[in-house]
Amino acid sequence: MNKARIAAAPSPAGLAFRLVFAAAAILLALLSLPQAGHAQGIVRGAQEGSYEGNRIAGPVGGAVGGVVGAGVGGAVGAVEGVLGIPHRHYRHRCHGYYDGYHRFHCYR
Structure with a gap:
């Protein structure tokens, strides 16, 4: 007695x-x-x-500074981009100092 086997066709729902x-x-x-x-x-x-490497150590420093700067800049940029941290610069327009109450005073 030979039993015929029927192969199941793939269902269209599984393919979708x-x-x-x-x-x-x-x-x-x-x-x-x-x-x-x-x-x-x-x-x-x-x-x-x-720029900084070339200024400090000449052409070799410029090459090394460029590679290191690209690595660090990429890492910082990626972390700030992934976490959504805005990059802000807090700079004063003059040279000065902070007093004991954390207030900034200009020399000029």
């Missing part, structure tokens, strides 16, 4: 579920890519690092 899951995974991967604004830390870090 896989396609929706794959599309969602691709969309999530595209949304997690950094925007062009987040890459600014790398470029500026390399520029400032190479």
Whole structure:
């Protein structure tokens, strides 16, 4: 007695579920890519690092400073971008000092 086996055809619902899951995974991967604004830390870090390294130690220092500045600038930019921390500079327009009450006084 030979028993015939019937192979089950893939259900269209299972195929549709896989396609929706794959599309969602691709969309999530595209949304997690950094925007062009987040890459600014790398470029500026390399520029400032190479400038300071070249000023202090000559051409070799410029090359090393550029590499280190790009690494640090990229890391800081990535952390600030991921956490959403705005980069603010608190600078005074004059030279001065803080008194005991944490108030800033200008020399000029």
